[in-house]
Amino acid sequence: MTARDSGTLVSIDEHRVRLTNQDKVLFPEAGFTKGDMVDYYRRIAPALLPHLAGRPVTLKRFPDGTGESGFFNKNAPPSTPSWLRTVTLAAPHSTKDRDKVRYLMIEGTAALAWAANLAGIELHVPPWRVGPRGGARGVDRLIFDLDPGAPAGLAECVQVALLLREALDADGITAYPGVSGGKGMHLYAPIRETPPAQAARYAHRIATALEEQHPDLAVTQMAKAQRPGKVFIDWSQNSGPKTTVAPYSLRARPRPTVATPLRWEEVEKGDPGSLVFEAADVLARVERDGDAAAILRGGPALPSDGGD
CATH class of the missing domain: 3.90.920.10 (DNA primase, PRIM domain)
Known part of the structure; x- marks a missing residue:
């Protein structure tokens, strides 16, 4: 053709x-x-x-x-x-x-x-x-986009993902990991429908607390000058206008890598090299194991303070 x-x-x-x-x-x-x-x-x-x-x-x-x-x-x-x-x-x-x-x-x-x-x-x-009448509903999943600044890479993203999981667990919120198909990782957490501003405040609070506890590992400022060797936690994905690449979407890289949901046991192995998946890998993986993502389930309400 x-x-x-x-x-x-x-x-x-x-x-x-x-x-x-x-x-x-x-x-x-x-x-x-x-x-x-x-x-x-x-x-x-x-x-x-x-x-x-x-x-x-x-x-x-x-x-x-x-x-x-x-x-x-x-x-x-x-x-x-x-x-x-x-x-x-x-x-x-x-x-x-x-x-x-x-x-x-x-x-x-x-x-x-x-x-x-x-x-x-x-x-x-x-x-x-x-919604059924064609309007935008509340945020129903928290998203943390973890973007490493060189020389940091997937290994550092794994560390941050595990720390975020622990922080969310403390509030009764279950997080699910995935690789972005690029350099970093995504963390998803299903929640009860929440106004975007409240979801963003809560995500910001979680991210900044982690930054304060691990200043040599994590950063919440978008400015690239502050990011070398650290993982940028993009919490702003939870605001209404923002979008994130969907699980199982291809990424526009030189090779056909995929944003791939993971299981925590894969993340905990600490082998970042095993967390890169191309289209053929993902098709075989899903055929063998099904969808690793559990983010389609309903989730809990955010803490009553909404992150204020």
Whole structure:
């Protein structure tokens, strides 16, 4: 198939999806093509879709592959098929909600394949769901994005993840780990629906307490000058406008690495080299062990002070 080819219509879940340029290499170091990516998303769909359910999706698209610049696509493109549900919400930071975004709701395998065909390598979602009337609900999962500053790496992220688990446990909140598919880790904790400002305050309190106790290991300031050799704990992912790459999403790296849920026993082994997963690894892993993430379950209410 060539770049000028009109593509092939395939039937997926009773929907017709046009797949184009399937031989185009998107991950240059691995020779991983758009066709390989479509295949990955179709096969991982049973594990991935529950993590997208009810959450508006922002695509990060790389039409020319991960060796070139990509862009975030919040608004549903004009080519969005009529069968793919969208929801219109106030744009982040919109003044008096004047500006609107028509978000994609990726709710089936056909929608995943369609998004992959747009070179939508990464799927980003907020920590809240859309309600039955189309409005944004409260935050239902805490997210801590752990980003190491060189020479710190995954080993230091593991240390921080274990400390965060301990702090959350003390408040009766159960956390679940994952690798981001990039340099760092994610920590998810299901909670009862909470206003975004309250969730962000609580996450900030937990992160800053850890920074105070372990100043040589953790930092909560985004400024890169303060981050060498430390792990940046991004607690702000819990605010309403923020999104985080979804579990099982591919990442736009030279190789097709995946944001992969982990089990704590894997983290506790202390072998960071074993915590890097590519598309084929994840497909085999899920087929063998199922979904490692338990973040789909309901969680407890935050402490009554909300982190104040």
